[in-house]
Amino acid sequence: MNTESALRDSIVEVGRRLYARGYLAGADGNVSARLGARRLLVTPSGVCKGFMKPADLVVTDMSGGPVSGNGAPSSELKMHLLIYAARPDVAAVVHAHPPVVTGYAAAGLKPDSPVIAEAILTLGKIALAPYGTPGTAEVTDGMRAFVNDCDAILMANHGAVTCGADVEKALFKMETLEHIAEINLVTEVLGRKSEIAGGNLKKLLALRAALAKKTAAPPDGPGRLASLIADTIAEVLSEHERRK
Ligand SMILES: [Zn+2]
Known part of the structure; x- marks a missing residue:
């Protein structure tokens, strides 16, 4: 091509x-x-x-x-x-x-x-x-x-x-x-706004940082990216639970 x-x-x-x-x-x-x-x-x-x-x-x-x-x-x-x-x-x-x-x-x-x-x-x-x-x-x-x-x-x-x-x-x-x-x-x-706050916001920011680091190397395709995102979410959530 x-x-x-x-x-x-x-x-x-x-x-x-x-x-x-x-x-x-x-x-x-x-x-x-x-x-x-x-x-x-x-x-x-x-x-x-x-x-x-x-x-x-x-x-x-x-x-x-x-x-x-x-x-x-x-x-x-x-x-x-x-x-x-x-x-x-x-x-x-x-x-x-x-x-x-x-x-x-x-x-x-x-x-x-x-x-x-x-x-x-x-x-x-x-x-x-x-x-x-x-x-x-x-x-x-x-x-x-x-x-x-x-x-x-x-x-x-x-x-x-x-x-x-x-x-x-x-x-x-x-x-x-x-x-x-x-x-x-x-x-x-x-006139109302329910913002994502505290621990939930921190979890999202940690997830974004972890994903940015992992996706710096291009994934091998959409399936690989989806599993990478799922793995990263699981890692960040378990780390967050452990620190609580
Ligand atoms: Zn312009």
Whole structure:
């Protein structure tokens, strides 16, 4: 299989899903992925990400300089470059404007109350970077303090950026981010919030740390990953019981 061709297809599919979910309007947003050690595959500027073709994608070097492709690379590529430079573990970055989480960012808030166990496991810490004019160094200056520790960063009065080990994982994190923003918003509307607290929260954080350590080496497939998660949950829970 042609790896570049498969990666182009994945980015096109992620753009389609972001647009279909209403996370992007018009030509907003951008997606990129590492193409080997020294190049990136990037969505073009000024094109609706819901209707891209694989040939529309642009290849750049690791400084954002164009290598091949007809269009101009995304004007917001700088935030992607910042993440790739800081995070060798990251192979893909997604930037979008999902309305609920972007609403939180516009309100100067993070939807990070510990109300959903899966969100804590998947996403970890959520950051809120200060506002910067899109396309300028102000954006990356604001994000710099968070890129090492966070896979999901809100940008005040702008949107969100997520990253992961592949394009689909980066998309899933964007979906989880918007999903927990929606759930947090419902708890705000209801005026009640039952947070995961104390020992239960510690157990989840320990589980996330243990999983991150174990999955640093790529598992051999979905079955292997499922059994790894089950084993890790059992280990963390028995350790927690022992310490009680
Ligand atoms: Zn944007």
